[in-house]
Amino acid sequence: MSNTESTAASKSDQGRPYNTKATGEALKTVEAHQDDQVDITLFGSCFCPFVQRVWVMLEALEIPYKVEVDPYKKPKELLELSPKGLVPALKLNNFTPPRALNESTVIMEYLEDLAESSTKKTVLPLPFNPYARALARLAADQACRSLVPAFYRYLQAQDVEKQTTAGLEFQDAIDVFIALLGRAENEILGPGAISGEGEAAMLRKGLGLWIEGNTELGWADIMAAPWLFRAKVVLGHYRGYRFAPGDRVQRYLERVFEHPHFKATCSDEQLYYDSYERYAFNRPNTSQVATAINEGRALP
Ligand SMILES: N[C@@H](CCC(=O)N[C@@H](CS)C(=O)NCC(=O)O)C(=O)O
Structure with a gap:
């Protein structure tokens, strides 16, 4: 019986904690995005769907970024970016001192606007309509x-x-x-x-x-x-x-x-x-x- 089957069959709370490190394809993507010399750092956690929204946007719009996983324990650096300590948060390294954005939907709008003048990609119908x-x-x-x-x-x-x-x-x-x-x-x-x-x-x-x-x-x-x-x-x-x-x-x-x-x-x-x-x-x-x-x- 595979791991998955045994978990499904048992259906009792085994007290498992959330994961702090991505696996599979997501892990490869994290590893490919560790360059410090980029304008955007995404603070996220690997299981979070609100983070995934933003992460997919960065991929779709081909905007360069660095990704940090597991800021769930509310490190000071995250709290400076996101008042409730929620992920996703973006650190915008091209400002001095760096600025920040939180809220997945707001970040999505920001990235869409940013791409208009940088990568020229969009995930919306063109603005003429x-x-x-x-x-x-x-x-x-x-x-x-x-x-x-x-x-x-x-x-x-x-x-x-x-x-x-x-x-x-x-x-x-x-x-x-x-x-x-x-x-x-x-x-x-x-x-x-x-x-x-x-x-x-x-x-x-x-x-x-x-x-x-x-x-x-x-x-x-x-x-x-x-x-x-x-x-x-x-x-x-x-x-x-x-x-x-x-x-x-x-x-x-x-x-x-x-x-x-x-x-x-x-x-x-x-x-x-x-x-x-x-x-x-x-x-x-x-x-x-x-x-x-x-x-x-x-x-x-
Ligand atoms: N409205 C927020 C929600 C983000 C959110 O709830 N993120 C969860 C992870 S999935 C979180 O950071 N939870 C930490 C906590 O509950 O303290 C957004 O859209 O970005």
Whole structure:
């Protein structure tokens, strides 16, 4: 029996701590990003989905960076960058003294703006069509405000009845997210779309991997992917969750999970089983996010 099978079968809290060091592809990426002579240092922890968002952005936009893992114990250096001691945080080394940014969504906006004048890469539809950009952001907003909290509610729910309700709510949050990706596709590229053919071809790229044939991650993909991946791995393991069947959705998820920029930031599955055990058994003092969920408050 493999490690994974024995963990899945036992389903009891083994008191495993979160991992402090990336494994697999993510470890290779960490090792390839240790050059001190770069403008951006990403403070992150290897299992954190909020960090993964930012990490995927750096990869997708080809912005040079250095990555530090396990600042979870709140070293002074992190607290100077991120007031609540949350990761991700960016240290911006090109300012004297260095400046800082926290909040994954704000950092994503910052990197998108930065890339406009540096690497010329983007993960959004081009600015000549603000409506197409807004539709991509609408799906991303659904990921932030519904899908992410629903993920934690489901994972932290302890009795079967609450797990069933939370599971349905989580699936609903995914369905709405997918519907919004579909809406962007229909309204920008579909029959009677507002754009002409040339314009549609230019906008198509920025709509991300939902669009069959597209090869680059989009804004909404990056916003949601870390939790979609943890739904497959962690909720699959601890809650028996499976994505609702549907060929198009399955193909989309596969394209996201297999995308080189996403894969480069993923550790081996065992790391996620271990790191999320404390959430799955709702141990006290797991994290600020877990506490907020237990107290019915907004996420930090
Ligand atoms: N709103 C923040 C949330 C970040 C967050 O909660 N990060 C977790 C790791 S996944 C953290 O740093 N937790 C430390 C703690 O709970 O003290 C963001 O989007 O960046």
